[in-house]
Amino acid sequence: MRVEIPTEAPRSAAGDSPVPQVGPARLERLRRFLYAYWLRPENAFWMTLRSLALDRCVPRAPMLDLACGDGVFSFLHAGGVFADEFDVFQAVGRLNEVATRNADMFDAGSACYRPAIVRSAARPIDTGADRKPELLAKAETLGLYRRRIELDANRPLPFADGEFALVYCNSAYWIREITTLLRELGRVVRPRGRIILHIKLAQLHDYTLESFRKQLGERFLAVIDRGRRACWPSVAPREVWERRFRDAGLAILDATPFITRTHAHIWDVGLRPLAPLLVRMANGLTPATRLAIKRDWVALMMELLDPICRPDFDLFATPSEPAEIQYVLTPGRGA
Numbered sequence: 001m002r003v004e005i006p007t008e009a010p011r012s013a014a015g016d017s018p019v020p021q022v023g024p025a026r027l028e029r030l031r032r033f034l035y036a037y038w039l040r041p042e043n044a045f046w047m048t049l050r051s052l053a054l055d056r057c058v059p060r061a062p063m064l065d066l067a068c069g070d071g072v073f074s075f076l077h078a079g080g081v082f083a084d085e086f087d088v089f090q091a092v093g094r095l096n097e098v099a100t101r102n103a104d105m106f107d108a109g110s111a112c113y114r115p116a117i118v119r120s121a122a123r124p125i126d127t128g129a130d131r132k133p134e135l136l137a138k139a140e141t142l143g144l145y146r147r148r149i150e151l152d153a154n155r156p157l158p159f160a161d162g163e164f165a166l167v168y169c170n171s172a173y174w175i176r177e178i179t180t181l182l183r184e185l186g187r188v189v190r191p192r193g194r195i196i197l198h199i200k201l202a203q204l205h206d207y208t209l210e211s212f213r214k215q216l217g218e219r220f221l222a223v224i225d226r227g228r229r230a231c232w233p234s235v236a237p238r239e240v241w242e243r244r245f246r247d248a249g250l251a252i253l254d255a256t257p258f259i260t261r262t263h264a265h266i267w268d269v270g271l272r273p274l275a276p277l278l279v280r281m282a283n284g285l286t287p288a289t290r291l292a293i294k295r296d297w298v299a300l301m302m303e304l305l306d307p308i309c310r311p312d313f314d315l316f317a318t319p320s321e322p323a324e325i326q327y328v329l330t331p332g333r334g335a
């Protein structure tokens, strides 16, 4: 099925209007995400596209950012600005285990984490929640979340019925007990409230080098994947996600695709296998040399990613399902 991909943000999603644009224009936003995530430029453009899609939604309070991680994405989306020196690769750990045990290098280093903030986020978020205490400790330094809660989203959420006007989650496909989670989201959001989910579709698996397994071999694909698929137990096609929403009593108010097959192919390879080595190399430099190289790197990436970092960018002649969709949901039959 071909879906319409908006080229411009924002037109109000889900009957909310007008939409105030908090974040900066597209290229400035890409620049800020690149400075934070420079050694993984493929993540930077994906996050920029996420942030631009989110511009279609009106912020509401109180808000829950579920699986918020270190909060850097939400901080940048909400208009926060870091000094150019800051990036998420400075405070990392277990670099030797990234390749061998699929370790999360960011789940470490909170004790020495001091992000240089030039401007605070334009609006605070009431609650940030995640499973990893190290990431929540990093999130605390941003001054973005009024409270941070450690939880496992596979289990009932420790919040009251109708506690939030808005729940945002860009990691629902990481959650094994997805039926429980969707029902819980419907419970903790108030009547006529909004749930915004960024959902990866199963087609993403087709937008990889998998189909060249014979030519590339198992080892090649394992190095490229590095345990990524194992983190996504509930990835499913669009119709399955939409059935899950209905079964959980959630109505779809808006569905905005923003990652195309071409984006997914570029992201599939990216710099993922090199990242632990690049991080070691960058962190071994003097701060002045590191920043000088980072500036040139980001300038180059801005040129390369400018044409790519648009929600409708697709080099294939035939239409295809997107790789990620922003859903706006509400409990019940729709508001």
Ligand SMILES: C[S@@+](CC[C@H](N)C(=O)[O-])C[C@H]1O[C@@H](n2cnc3c(N)ncnc32)[C@H](O)[C@@H]1O
Pocket: 066, 067, 068, 069, 070, 071, 072, 073, 074, 129, 130, 131, 132, 135, 151, 152, 153, 154, 170, 171, 174, 175
């Ligand atoms: C890809 S990261 C996204 C983090 C953040 N939302 C962002 O955009 O940078 C996925 C996040 O999901 C969290 N997560 C994974 N499984 C979880 C679970 N069962 N309960 C709560 N958080 C979970 C991880 O700790 C991680 O922070």
